[in-house]
Amino acid sequence: MTADGRPGELATAALGDPRASPDIDWIRSLTGASAARVQEVLKETDRLVPAEAAMRKRQLDAGRSNYAQFRAPFDLYAIVRLNRPSHIVETGVSSGISSAHFLFALRANRSGTLHSIDLPTPQIARRLAASESIVSIPPGRTSGWAMPDDLRPGWDLHLGPSQALLPVLAQSVDSVELFLHDSLHTPEHLTFELETLRSRFPPGAVVLADNTEWTGDAFDRFARTFGAEVLHRGGSDLVGLRVPTKRATRAPRAGPRRTARPKGKR
Numbered sequence: 001m002t003a004d005g006r007p008g009e010l011a012t013a014a015l016g017d018p019r020a021s022p023d024i025d026w027i028r029s030l031t032g033a034s035a036a037r038v039q040e041v042l043k044e045t046d047r048l049v050p051a052e053a054a055m056r057k058r059q060l061d062a063g064r065s066n067y068a069q070f071r072a073p074f075d076l077y078a079i080v081r082l083n084r085p086s087h088i089v090e091t092g093v094s095s096g097i098s099s100a101h102f103l104f105a106l107r108a109n110r111s112g113t114l115h116s117i118d119l120p121t122p123q124i125a126r127r128l129a130a131s132e133s134i135v136s137i138p139p140g141r142t143s144g145w146a147m148p149d150d151l152r153p154g155w156d157l158h159l160g161p162s163q164a165l166l167p168v169l170a171q172s173v174d175s176v177e178l179f180l181h182d183s184l185h186t187p188e189h190l191t192f193e194l195e196t197l198r199s200r201f202p203p204g205a206v207v208l209a210d211n212t213e214w215t216g217d218a219f220d221r222f223a224r225t226f227g228a229e230v231l232h233r234g235g236s237d238l239v240g241l242r243v244p245t246k247r248a249t250r251a252p253r254a255g256p257r258r259t260a261r262p263k264g265k266r
Helices: 007-013 025-033 035-061 073-083 097-109 162-172 189-201 220-226
Strands: 086-091 113-118 158-159 178-181 206-209 238-241
Touching: 007 073, 025 073, 025 097, 025 238, 035 097, 073 097, 073 178, 086 097, 086 158, 086 162, 086 206, 097 178, 113 162, 162 178, 162 189, 189 206, 189 220, 220 238
Parallel strands: 086 113, 086 178, 113 158, 178 206
Antiparallel strands: 206 238
């Protein structure tokens, strides 16, 4: 913790991107925890400083300067520590910033499994060219390339398209207490992933989606069918909801769609 008492700032500085500073109000809304409890959990991230610095070095060595590649890694850590999910599913991995923080928290919980799906985009040039996506995988590396190697054992990583892999994964678990969509950012694909996992979300499950600027009202429509509030992290397009104890049965309303863009993960 820094001298001014803000939890998570040491780890944020080590990771090298101020956007990663945790949003305590957002975490509270998604977990139901008190501000004091959230801050207590975030203090634990001081222990992650060496690992954060190592991940930053790997990113810098690969030409990703000052880019944390996921804006809320410490929020994810806190949500996992507070809600103690048995199964986490994420779609989209790239360098593995979100994956690493899920795994850090599961290790602290001493229980739970992270199931990740990623369709890697290979980096063509030796150094990342201006024409290439920042989510491209550097030569000789694979999804999660910036993560500490000791996090990989026990990580359930699946490489391939979500359209093929997610339905199979959904059938293999009884429940998904935490889901993060950060793969192909189109209204149709987000809706597909949410609907594929819908029956696996128990009351209290947290459902997150990044880059919703590009997915129209798909997340909002899904939230309405649960009677759940859409919670924005600050003024960003990273959003979440907490599945209510009593589910709504209202049908989604049609709404305008924005022009979609390809996957913009980390």
